[in-house]
Amino acid sequence: MISHARPLIILAVLAALGCWTPVRAAPQSTEQPAEFASASGVRWTGHTFLDGKGTRQRYYLSPGSEDAPVVLLIQGSGCVPLFAAVGERRRAATASQDLLARTAGDHARVMVVEKPGVAFDGEIGPSPGRSEGCGSEFRARYELDDWVDVLHRALADASPRAGVALLGVSEGGTAAARLSQEGFSGSIGVVSGGACLAAGALIERAYERERIGHPGTGVEETLRLLEDIAAAPDAIDRYAWGQTFRRWSTFGAACNVRALELYPGRVFIAYGTSDDGTDIAAFEDFARLRQAAGRPARLHPVRGGDHDLMAGEVDHRENTFAAFLAYAFPEA
Numbered sequence: 217m218i219s220h221a222r223p224l225i226i227l228a229v230l231a232a233l234g235c236w237t238p239v240r241a242a243p244q245s246t247e248q249p250a251e252f253a254s255a256s257g258v259r260w261t262g263h264t265f266l267d268g269k270g271t272r273q274r275y276y277l278s279p280g281s282e283d284a285p286v287v288l289l290i291q292g293s294g295c296v297p298l299f300a301a302v303g304e305r306r307r308a309a310t311a312s313q314d315l316l317a318r319t320a321g322d323h324a325r326v327m328v329v330e331k332p333g334v335a336f337d338g339e340i341g342p343s344p345g346r347s348e349g350c351g352s353e354f355r356a357r358y359e360l361d362d363w364v365d366v367l368h369r370a371l372a373d374a375s376p377r378a379g380v381a382l383l384g385v386s387e388g389g390t391a392a393a394r395l396s397q398e399g400f401s402g403s404i405g406v407v408s409g410g411a412c413l414a415a416g417a418l419i420e421r422a423y424e425r426e427r428i429g430h431p432g433t434g435v436e437e438t439l440r441l442l443e444d445i446a447a448a449p450d451a452i453d454r455y456a457w458g459q460t461f462r463r464w465s466t467f468g469a470a471c472n473v474r475a476l477e478l479y480p481g482r483v484f485i486a487y488g489t490s491d492d493g494t495d496i497a498a499f500e501d502f503a504r505l506r507q508a509a510g511r512p513a514r515l516h517p518v519r520g521g522d523h524d525l526m527a528g529e530v531d532h533r534e535n536t537f538a539a540f541l542a543y544a545f546p547e548a
Contacts, residue, residue: 488521
């Protein structure tokens with residue numbers, strides 16, 4: 217809990233961040249799918265559809281039976297293309313979708329959706345994960361409401377015959393949690409996601425840095441930036457911690473544990489125990505409360521893992537994906 221100076225300012229800043237007014241309509245495909253292979257050899261089928269603004273967007277599906285369940289993998293922050301141009305080996309998968317597809321095998325198909333304003337086969341860029349340096353079209357649409365609506369419409373366009381699960385990575389976990397409030401009914405996984413109110417977590421981390429004498433944005437500067445965001449929540453050309461004010465005022469105001477608290481379906485939470493961006497205690501409380509209420513929840517801690525689920529030189533993404541798939545589709 218925050219128990220330091222300026223509590224009224226903190227509360228005012230947090231209260232000022234974010235609102236949600238969903239709009240839903242069934243989309244229609246606008247183009248026949250096109251097949252291609254990623255640099256690692258996984259084949260994908262590309263599809264296009266119209267979003268709520270009448271703009272053509274793209275999603276991709278891995279091979280498999282149309283009767284197999286589908287996992288919608290929701291990528292993390294920034295404008296990195298899902299299939300990026302890297303040297304001579306073009307179309308390198310950037311969001312772990314190839315790894316998830318290989319892990320799923322014949323048991324499930326993987327679906328990924330390109331963010332609005334991101335070019336297919338574009339460059340990764342110098343600052344992956346950030347919106348600073350991204351194009352104006354991306355920055356104008358980089359906010360939670362719009363992104364969740366695009367994901368919802370992509371799922372409607374794909375119309376999977378079997379079950380669907382959501383697996384959100386980092387910021388993608390926030391979109392997955394929000395979809396749980398939009399009529400989604402399958403299993404939901406959050407990997408390296410935040411628990412609640414990124415702004416509050418930023419303040420807490422700033423206090424902790426000052427307490428132990430570590431470098432970084434201090435408390436006063438953090439509060440000033442949050443006040444600036446609250447004063448200009450729709451700004452797409454002003455930045456804090458590498459992200460636009462618009463991004464912070466929407467994604468940063470979300471509370472994943474609150475969105476998922478009463479969700480009746482299965483919830484899977486994976487995190488590295490050395491990831492300082494994850495509120496482990498909040499997720500442990502969340503799982504305990506859900507289980508006590510008879511709602512399914514499973515924690516998957518990676519001992520010593522960081523935000524990318526790396527523990528030293530050991531990559532724990534594959535076993536984490538396998539654990540999620542087994543939990544999400546126990547009959548597969």
